[in-house]
Amino acid sequence: MIRCVQTEIIKRLFGGKSVNRSTTLKMLSVDPSSSVGASMRKEEGTRPLVGILATFVGSPLEREIADAVQKTRPDIRFEVFVRGKPTISEKEMEDLKSCEILIADPNIILENNLVNNLPNLKWMHCLWAGVDRFTRSFSPSGPYPSYLLTRNGDFFCIQMAEYVFGYIIDKERHITEMKKLKEQSLWKRLPYRTLSELTLGIVGFGDIGKEIARVAKAFQMNVWALVKSFPKDDEQCQHVDEYRLSSDLPELLAASDYVVSILPSVPSTDGFFDGDMLSHCSPKLTTFMNIGRGNVVKDETIIAALDRGWIGGAVLDVFSVEPLPDDSPLWTHPKVIVTPHIAGLCISGSKIAGDFVQNYDRFVKGETLPYTVDWDKGY
Numbered sequence: 414m415i416r417c418v419q420t421e422i423i424k425r426l427f428g429g430k431s432v433n434r435s436t437t438l439k440m441l442s443v444d445p446s447s448s449v450g451a452s453m454r455k456e457e458g459t460r461p462l463v464g465i466l467a468t469f470v471g472s473p474l475e476r477e478i479a480d481a482v483q484k485t486r487p488d489i490r491f492e493v494f495v496r497g498k499p500t501i502s503e504k505e506m507e508d509l510k511s512c513e514i515l516i517a518d519p520n521i522i523l524e525n526n527l528v529n530n531l532p533n534l535k536w537m538h539c540l541w542a543g544v545d546r547f548t549r550s551f552s553p554s555g556p557y558p559s560y561l562l563t564r565n566g567d568f569f570c571i572q573m574a575e576y577v578f579g580y581i582i583d584k585e586r587h588i589t590e591m592k593k594l595k596e597q598s599l600w601k602r603l604p605y606r607t608l609s610e611l612t613l614g615i616v617g618f619g620d621i622g623k624e625i626a627r628v629a630k631a632f633q634m635n636v637w638a639l640v641k642s643f644p645k646d647d648e649q650c651q652h653v654d655e656y657r658l659s660s661d662l663p664e665l666l667a668a669s670d671y672v673v674s675i676l677p678s679v680p681s682t683d684g685f686f687d688g689d690m691l692s693h694c695s696p697k698l699t700t701f702m703n704i705g706r707g708n709v710v711k712d713e714t715i716i717a718a719l720d721r722g723w724i725g726g727a728v729l730d731v732f733s734v735e736p737l738p739d740d741s742p743l744w745t746h747p748k749v750i751v752t753p754h755i756a757g758l759c760i761s762g763s764k765i766a767g768d769f770v771q772n773y774d775r776f777v778k779g780e781t782l783p784y785t786v787d788w789d790k791g792y
Contacts, residue, residue, distance in 0.1 A: 461513035461535065461777065463491035466521055474540075477762020478516065478769070486770050501525045514776070516540065516769065519547035528558060536561040536776055538769065539786075542569045542621070542757060545678035545706060548791040553680065557788040563772065564792075566784035568764065569757030570624035573704055576756040577625055577673055578632075580728045581608065584700065609633035612697075614669030616662070616685075617676040617705050618650075621757075625673060626652035637665050666693040671700045678706035679791040686710040691718040698725030704756040707732040712743055719748050730756040 465475045475493045482489055492512075494505055501509070501521075509515075509527065515537045522528055522537070523546065537560055539547065544564050551557055583589055587603045594601050612635040615622045626636045630652040637655040639662060649656070657665045666672060672694070676682045686709055691701065701724050703710065711733060718724045726748045732741075735754060743749050772782050786792060 460488065460490055462511060462533075463489060463514040463773070464494060464509060464512040464516070465491065466494045466509070466515060466517040474760060474762050474765075478766045481763045481766030482770060485766075486773075489770070489773060501527070506530075514538075514773070516765070519544060523547065523550055531560075534558075534560045536563070536782070538562075538772070539564040540760065540765070541565060543677060543706065543792075544786055545791060548786065548788065549678065551788070555788070561782065562786040562788075563782050563784050564786055565765070565768075567620045567624075568760075568768075570621050572759050573621050573675070573757045574624045574628045576704060576730065576752075577702060578628055580702070580750060581613075581671055581700075584726065585611075611635070611670040612637060612668055614665045614672040614699075615639065616665070616672060616674045618653075619675065621675050621704075623650055623652070625675075626650060637668060639665055662690065663693040666691070666699060667696050669694070669699050670697050671702060673702040673704060674709055675705040676709050677792040678708045682706070683708050684711070687714050691715075692721070692723045694718070694724045695722065698722070700724065700726040700728065702728040704730045707735065712741055715749070716742050716746065719746060726750075728752075730754055 465478055479491065479493050482491065492508070494501075494509070506525075506527075510530070510532055512531065513533050513535045515531070515534060517537060517540065519537075519539050519541070528547075528550065539562065542565050544562065547562070585605050585608065587605060590603060608629075609632060613625075613629045614637045615625055616639045618626075618638040618640050622638065626638065629636050635655075636653050637657060638650070638653045639657050639659060641659060643656055643658070644650075655668075674686070676685060686701075691710075691714065694701065701715070701718070715724075715727050715729070719727065727743075728750045729743065730752045731754055732743075737743060737751060737753075743751055775782055
């Protein structure tokens with residue numbers, strides 16, 4: 414899913430000049446307050462070398478990031494790595510080894526065996542919200558890389574909330590059916606429910622879950638959230654009506670008209686909805702939505718739940734195997750909507766650049782970076 418930007422685009426970015434490959438833009442996962450972080454700041458005026466190593470989704474992302482960073486902070490030195498092929502050349506590998514900070518798609522790091530081959534890396538910033546493929550490449554007992562790893566935390570919240578409510582409204586207001594009726598020149602009114610009559614269960618209550626809850630409350634929905642532990646009174650989300658612990662998942666499923674899973678892919682979430690768990694959705698024929706990770710439920714579990722009348726439908730953006738195999742029965746099941754992992758696809762180079770500049774200043778000052786990944790938790 415990665416598309417490379419041609420060298421000419423990068424040259425235009427720098428006013429027609431060639432890009433100096435002796436510098437690179439990187440982001441990693443090391444404690445900036447540690448001795449490593451301190452050593453980077455010991456000489457006054459010393460600035461870490463930053464590298465950009467990602468081109469994907471058909472957008473000249475590097476150009477946007479580099480342009481936005483240089484516009485506001487010309488003092489930050491960085492290099493854009495332009496890849497004309499999936500693999501990284503020996504020359505690029507050597508240049509990458511001089512980088513202290515890297516902005517990258519972690520898939521590129523894994524595919525090119527760079528995880529433990531970047532000796533100067535202090536901080537890597539992942540362009541995605543989920544870092545499970547990266548973190549699960551290590552043994553649960555470690556050892557883990559010494560660098561800091563941060564992720565795009567709140568970046569995809571709005572996009573993913575739009576995805577959820579786009580499909581909820583489509584189903585409740587029969588938008589797809591109305592299109593079919595129009596094609597048949599049929600004037601037919603279909604009864605519908607207002608969202609204020611419905612309950613939404615959110616499984617995985619991080620930043621994305623909170624944004625979905627906020628939007629749900631704008632529609633006056635009843636909102637339930639599944640959490641690991643009950644929040645303190647002063648930490649409770651104003652958009653949540655009912656909190657339930659993981660052990661209370663059956664109760665949440667039974668109460669919800671729609672359930673959306675935003676769980677990360679960690680060992681504790683493997684098969685989270687498998688077995689007969691979805692049978693608890695039968696009282697309301699809940700619509701099951703998964704926009705988190707595909708490890709939480711098997712394809713055959715979804716098919717069985719539909720065929721047994723446990724759930725009323727499924728909206729699936731993530732799967733245990735991606736791309737979804739051509740012969741998967743999910744493609745042809747009439748009550749399943751399949752999308753190709755696009756719920757949070759939109760990426761803004763200027764937004765990435767703005768967040769990076771703020772975090773860069775925190776990093777060189779030895780301050781804590783937001784959305785730092787906990788290697789032990791995996792997110």
